[in-house]
Amino acid sequence: MRVNGEPVVLDVPPQVSLLDGLRDRLGLTGPKKGCDQGACGACTVLADGERIVSCLALAVQYEGREITTIEGVASLPDGAALQREFIRRDGFQCGFCTSGQICSAIGMLAERDSDAPPTRDEIREGMSGNLCRCGAYNGIVDAIEEVAT
Amino acid sequence: MRTFSYVRADDVDAALRAITDEPNAKFLGGGTNLVDLMREDIERPDTVVDITRLPLAEVEELPDGGVRIGALLRNSHLAAHPVIRSRYPMVAQAVLSGASGQLRNMATVGGNLMQRTRCLYFYDDAAACNKREPGSGCAAIGGFSRSHAVLGASASCAATHPSDLCVALAALDAIVELRSSRGTRRVPLVDFHRMPGDTPEIETVLADDELITAVELPPPPSGVSRYRKVRDRASYAFALVSVAAALDVQDGVVSSIRLALGGVGTKPWRAYQAERALLGAPATEESFRAAARAELADAVSLPHNEFKIRLAESTIVAVLRGMS
Numbered sequence: 203m204r205v206n207g208e209p210v211v212l213d214v215p216p217q218v219s220l221l222d223g224l225r226d227r228l229g230l231t232g233p234k235k236g237c238d239q240g241a242c243g244a245c246t247v248l249a250d251g252e253r254i255v256s257c258l259a260l261a262v263q264y265e266g267r268e269i270t271t272i273e274g275v276a277s278l279p280d281g282a283a284l285q286r287e288f289i290r291r292d293g294f295q296c297g298f299c300t301s302g303q304i305c306s307a308i309g310m311l312a313e314r315d316s317d318a319p320p321t322r323d324e325i326r327e328g329m330s331g332n333l334c335r336c337g338a339y340n341g342i343v344d345a346i347e348e349v350a351t
Numbered sequence: 352m353r354t355f356s357y358v359r360a361d362d363v364d365a366a367l368r369a370i371t372d373e374p375n376a377k378f379l380g381g382g383t384n385l386v387d388l389m390r391e392d393i394e395r396p397d398t399v400v401d402i403t404r405l406p407l408a409e410v411e412e413l414p415d416g417g418v419r420i421g422a423l424l425r426n427s428h429l430a431a432h433p434v435i436r437s438r439y440p441m442v443a444q445a446v447l448s449g450a451s452g453q454l455r456n457m458a459t460v461g462g463n464l465m466q467r468t469r470c471l472y473f474y475d476d477a478a479a480c481n482k483r484e485p486g487s488g489c490a491a492i493g494g495f496s497r498s499h500a501v502l503g504a505s506a507s508c509a510a511t512h513p514s515d516l517c518v519a520l521a522a523l524d525a526i527v528e529l530r531s532s533r534g535t536r537r538v539p540l541v542d543f544h545r546m547p548g549d550t551p552e553i554e555t556v557l558a559d560d561e562l563i564t565a566v567e568l569p570p571p572p573s574g575v576s577r578y579r580k581v582r583d584r585a586s587y588a589f590a591l592v593s594v595a596a597a598l599d600v601q602d603g604v605v606s607s608i609r610l611a612l613g614g615v616g617t618k619p620w621r622a623y624q625a626e627r628a629l630l631g632a633p634a635t636e637e638s639f640r641a642a643a644r645a646e647l648a649d650a651v652s653l654p655h656n657e658f659k660i661r662l663a664e665s666t667i668v669a670v671l672r673g674m675s
């Protein structure tokens with residue numbers, strides 16, 4: 203597969219999740235393991251530009267695909283801007299959920315088919331798969347709103 | 352997670368061959384339910400057959416005005432499809448009310464039909480559960496039963512079917528197409544899921560070696576349609592009660608009605624009794640309430656889910672009132 207634009211060979215048994223493959227084999231520790239059950243979004247990465255939770259993805263299933271983790275988002279449209287605005291708008295406290303939040307925000311903005319800027323409610327609904335235990339939600343919405351308008 | 356072998360099928364014949372030839376094999380769609388259940392050691396296949404690359408991810412318009420939805424279409428792509436959004440808005444609303452953006456990008460239509468219950472005792476290997484371990488008993492009956500079914504439960508199991516999509520499909524008279532090495536058969540969605548009875552571990556009529564290839568929708572019913580989901584949080588939670596409805600009113604009288612319920616039944620629940628009560632009746636709040644009561648007359652509650660009977664009634668009435 204390709205990870206963050208580079209071809210990589212990930213030789214793992216079928217039970218290894220994409221999340222564990224990225225973290226333990228490739229040393230990409232940006233994606234986090236929160237729940238390992240698909241519920242928190244901390245492990246969100248992009249597969250061919252679409253956001254997925256890598257904890258419920260088997261690495262073997264993504265052979266040949268283009269995976270982008272937080273380590274690679276700065277070169278994507280919106281990627282660097284989101285990173286900057288998350289800092290400026292207090293979009294995090296402890297930072298555990300942030301890599302997933304930013305990958306998810308990139309995916310969400312790409313999914314939209316309207317040119318009108320998203321409303322705050324729309325951003326909240328679109329980001330509902332990313333939990334933040336620190337409750338930095340207002341800053342997260344501020345940052346995404348800033349980038350999307 | 353236990354070890355297993357992995358086979359990727361590139362076409363339907365290869366998938367059917369693999370599921371027959373490999374011992375104790377299971378199809379793998381988006382993995383959002385199966386991978387979780389394998390990690391919990393509830394599902395224990397020796398082989399998974401990855402079907403996500405099968406060429407079954409299209410939405411095709413049919414000559415009769417209906418649509419054929421490929422079983423491997425992802426839930427997000429189903430909800431975003433222009434034909435689905437314009438002609439079957441209830442389907443798009445149901446999908447978007449479920450899970451999260453990430454999960455909908457992974458989850459397939461076939462996997463959504465086959466997803467297993469969210470009963471907390473099903474997930475808890477210390478608890479008795481007839482669905483997980485036939486004959487062991489049911490910890491929900493006598494346990495914490497707030498999320499459980501009030502319609503269709505048996506003495507063996509009262510678990511709800513968690514899908515939102517299936518509730519809309521039940522209302523729309525969807526047909527599920529199944530393929531195996533023996534051939535193709537078509538089953539109405541309302542007959543695809545089984546009542547728990549004495550064998551809650553058998554959840555659908557799908558045979559072990561059968562593949563869901565498509566879901567077909569007949570032309571949409573006349574009038575307006577809507578999917579409404581009531582849950583503990585505004586988003587990202589399973590339904591306490593959900594209602595899929597399509598209603599047409601002519602001269603103040605209900606001329607066409609489709610109604611299905613989620614969150615209250617052991618399977619996606621088509622409300623035929625309510626439909627019978629409503630057809631030809633004046634489109635008034637009294638009729639809506641009488642119809643809801645007719646459907647819920649047989650409801651049986653456990654200690655913590657009695658509220659669902661009233662909640663289902665008021666949600667049905669509110670949805671129909673809002674549409675008429």
Ligand SMILES: Cc1cc2nc3c(=O)[nH]c(=O)nc-3n(C[C@H](O)[C@H](O)[C@H](O)COP(=O)(O)OP(=O)(O)OC[C@H]3O[C@@H](n4cnc5c(N)ncnc54)[C@H](O)[C@@H]3O)c2cc1C
Nearest residue numbers: 380381382383384385449450459461462463465514515563
């Ligand atoms: C945190 C979380 C929240 C969720 N919230 C909701 C919600 O609110 N509403 C909702 O409706 N759903 C919800 N879901 C469930 C989600 O919709 C399902 O997990 C998903 O639809 C399953 O699809 P999949 O392709 O990932 O299936 P998989 O996990 O790949 O497979 C599930 C089962 O289906 C079988 N299968 C898959 N495809 C086929 C086929 N074509 N033919 C035969 N068998 C097949 C597999 O063998 C397996 O047994 C949630 C899930 C999670 C993890």
Ligand code: SF4
Nearest residue numbers: 470480481489508509
């Ligand atoms: S309700 Fe069904 S799934 Fe839940 S514990 Fe009882 S048997 Fe198991």
Ligand code: FES
Nearest residue numbers: 236237238243257
């Ligand atoms: S770790 Fe994947 S969603 Fe929580």
Ligand code: FES
Nearest residue numbers: 295297334335336
């Ligand atoms: S910043 Fe701490 S979990 Fe979100």
